[in-house]
Amino acid sequence: KNQVEQSPQSLIILEGKNCTLQCNYTVSPFSNLRWYKQDTGRGPVSLTIMTFSENTKSNGRYTATLDADTKQSSLHITASQLSDSASYICVVIGGTASKLTFGTGTRLQVTL
Amino acid sequence: DTEVTQTPKHLVMGMTNKKSLKCEQHMGHRAMYWYKQKAKKPPELMFVYSYEKLSINESVPSRFSPECPNSSLLNLHLHALQPEDSALYLCASSQPGHRVSKNIQYFGAGTRLSVL
Numbered sequence: 001k002n003q004v005e006q007s008p009q010s011l012i013i014l015e016g017k018n019c020t021l022q023c024n025y026t027v028s029p030f031s032n033l034r035w036y037k038q039d040t041g042r043g044p045v046s047l048t049i050m051t052f053s054e055n056t057k058s059n060g061r062y063t064a065t066l067d068a069d070t071k072q073s074s075l076h077i078t079a080s081q082l083s084d085s086a087s088y089i090c091v092v093i094g095g096t097a098s099k100l101t102f103g104t105g106t107r108l109q110v111t112l
Numbered sequence: 113d114t115e116v117t118q119t120p121k122h123l124v125m126g127m128t129n130k131k132s133l134k135c136e137q138h139m140g141h142r143a144m145y146w147y148k149q150k151a152k153k154p155p156e157l158m159f160v161y162s163y164e165k166l167s168i169n170e171s172v173p174s175r176f177s178p179e180c181p182n183s184s185l186l187n188l189h190l191h192a193l194q195p196e197d198s199a200l201y202l203c204a205s206s207q208p209g210h211r212v213s214k215n216i217q218y219f220g221a222g223t224r225l226s227v228l
Binding site for chain 1: 152154155204216217219222
């Protein structure tokens with residue numbers, strides 16, 4: 001069964017600090033992996049998209065890594081801001097490209 | 113314009129009501145999706161339309177009826193819903209096909225539905 005698991009479930013950090021979110025998946029065959037940011041009550045917004053051959057991709061203060069051998073990905077947030085408070089969802093596409101397997105999400109809260 | 117617009121933003125309905133959720137995009141995308149998201153859970157796929165034809169129905173109860181009148185619009189007709197159907201309903205669009213660069217799903221802000 002295709003699954004995407006994320007850790008931690010929730011995280012509280014101080015503004016300005018860095019953090020790393022983890023994603024493990026069993027989706028096969030693998031096509032690509034995305035990280036989405038979802039503010040409360042809003043739709044998800046794509047942060048990064050990574051294919052099999054990509055190890056690292058950055059989008060501003062967000063850096064995603066992918067290890068396709070171990071089927072793991074991480075999202076590193078640098079110099080966190082209050083506006084980073086949101087749920088971060090790892091999404092893996094495999095098999096039929098129009099269907100996504102969503103992770104359980106990590107709820108990040110950035111405080112003063 | 114990378115917007116997917118959903119209306120209404122909020123909807124409260126009784127179990128005997130009939131209502132519709134609407135979704136619109138003008139990015140030329142030919143794949144559109146309905147998702148249901150419960151609190152603190154990831155979105156769950158309900159329906160996929162590709163080139164205005166229903167291509168995936170994830171065993172959704174018939175009280176949810178999707179409609180794609182044209183390439184820019186996607187509706188979700190609701191009838192005789194149950195309180196457990198209360199959730200955030202998300203619409204998304206993308207280009208169909210397997211090319212990664214064309215397959216990013218853009219999500220709307222969602223309709224928060226409460227069934228009393």
